[in-house]
Amino acid sequence: MPSRFAESRSRISDLTLDEAFQTAKKLFEDLSFGYATDWKSEQQNRRIVGFLPIYVPREILHALDMLPVGLFGAGDKIPVVRGDAYFQSYICHLPRTVIEMALNDSLKDFDAFLFPAICDVIRNLSGIFQLTYKDKLVRFLDFPQNFQSAVGGVFYRHELERLAADLGALNGKSLSTDALNHSIGLYNQNRALLKDLSNFRSSYPHKLSAADHYLILRAGQVMTVEHHNAYVERILELLPSVEAIEADKIRVVVSGSFCEQPPLGLIRTVENAGCYIVDDDFQLGLKWTEGDIPDKTEDPVGALVNAYLNNSTFSSAVYDGDNPKEISLERQVREHRADGVIFCAPSFCDPALLDRPILEKAMERKHIRHIGFQYHENLGQFHVVKEQAGTFADMIKLWD
Numbered sequence: 001m002p003s004r005f006a007e008s009r010s011r012i013s014d015l016t017l018d019e020a021f022q023t024a025k026k027l028f029e030d031l032s033f034g035y036a037t038d039w040k041s042e043q044q045n046r047r048i049v050g051f052l053p054i055y056v057p058r059e060i061l062h063a064l065d066m067l068p069v070g071l072f073g074a075g076d077k078i079p080v081v082r083g084d085a086y087f088q089s090y091i092c093h094l095p096r097t098v099i100e101m102a103l104n105d106s107l108k109d110f111d112a113f114l115f116p117a118i119c120d121v122i123r124n125l126s127g128i129f130q131l132t133y134k135d136k137l138v139r140f141l142d143f144p145q146n147f148q149s150a151v152g153g154v155f156y157r158h159e160l161e162r163l164a165a166d167l168g169a170l171n172g173k174s175l176s177t178d179a180l181n182h183s184i185g186l187y188n189q190n191r192a193l194l195k196d197l198s199n200f201r202s203s204y205p206h207k208l209s210a211a212d213h214y215l216i217l218r219a220g221q222v223m224t225v226e227h228h229n230a231y232v233e234r235i236l237e238l239l240p241s242v243e244a245i246e247a248d249k250i251r252v253v254v255s256g257s258f259c260e261q262p263p264l265g266l267i268r269t270v271e272n273a274g275c276y277i278v279d280d281d282f283q284l285g286l287k288w289t290e291g292d293i294p295d296k297t298e299d300p301v302g303a304l305v306n307a308y309l310n311n312s313t314f315s316s317a318v319y320d321g322d323n324p325k326e327i328s329l330e331r332q333v334r335e336h337r338a339d340g341v342i343f344c345a346p347s348f349c350d351p352a353l354l355d356r357p358i359l360e361k362a363m364e365r366k367h368i369r370h371i372g373f374q375y376h377e378n379l380g381q382f383h384v385v386k387e388q389a390g391t392f393a394d395m396i397k398l399w400d
């Protein structure tokens with residue numbers, strides 16, 4: 001009997017756009033991770049590896065026959081009962097629903113968890129997971145702060161090799177050059193497809209809403225990369241025939257939502273209030289590397305290291321060295337012909353909120369309009385956001 005999600009993997013080529021969005025929505029709402037569990041049950045050596053935002057080198061996991069699954073909390077889909085007891089009140093919401101899912105057994109089929117070094121909250125959460133899951137691999141994944149290959153590069157290679165060895169011990173596999181090259185090729189294809197999708201949204205935001213764009217990307221945090229590639233390819237085939245009239249809205253870049261995710265309702269509210277979101281950092285990890293990574297090399301681990309050092313995108317959660325993020329944000333605004341920036345960060349998110357004054361000042365120097373607000377993943381009332389975004393849109397339309 002086909003598993004619950006196997007069907008969605010087998011009949012991509014005749015999906016309609018509506019069905020494609022329904023698939024993404026189903027995956028988004030499934031907090032029991034049925035897709036991953038089904039995938040794992042099909043072969044004995046398969047393993048599921050959950051990871052927290054923003055980025056992990058998924059190529060390594062794929063090459064070891066593991067499914068990387070992004071953990072972004074539960075939004076407003078579960079009440080936080082026990083999760084609150086683990087954290088003080090003045091931190092963001094994401095870790096509360098993540099730990100709640102751990103305690104209510106939503107993550108029981110996962111074999112390992114990776115916690116990328118982005119802030120103290122994630123670091124502390126990794127400690128709580130170590131105490132909660134004594135029988136599973138829980139790894140804190142550190143990233144270099146020094147971008148010279150002889151310093152940060154050596155460190156990061158060591159980190160990746162250790163990661164591959166620890167993961168490989170879970171299913172008895174070791175990382176082979178051929179397998180890793182193959183995986184790198186698949187993820188190159190995935191990033192290229194997502195770039196096409198992002199370009200389509202930027203050119204025709206009336207044909208692909210930010211909420212639908214978000215769900216398509218979010219599906220990539222649980223689907224196999226092969227499946228997601230075929231899925232996005234099919235959507236790209238269908239999108240040009242969408243009939244929709246462009247509305248009189250401003251174009252905005254949304255920045256600061258790289259970790260805890262804004263509720264879908266918030267994304268829709270911003271667009272309904274008169275702002276086309278033409279670019280954002282909601283699912284930043286999927287497009288962390290800019291451009292292709294060499295996939296026919298004798299040293300694919302080295303290729304991943306170089307890509308991290310030299311071709312990473314920008315985020316407030318990452319030390320930017322000689323590559324100031326305010327310049328990258330300004331470039332993003334120009335590239336997408338945006339009229340302004342909406343700084344939209346989770347409440348109590350240190351990385352995003354500490355950077356915000358720097359980014360705001362930089363936008364002012366360049367005469368780029370901006371507003372800012374905060375959210376938490378289970379926010380249910382959007383009228384303040386609607387008023388702010390609507391006023392912002394009107395102000396730019398009337399006076400710019």
Ligand code: SF4
Nearest residue numbers: 092119121259260349
């Ligand atoms: S939302 Fe911000 S503070 Fe919270 S875990 Fe993510 S990066 Fe850290």
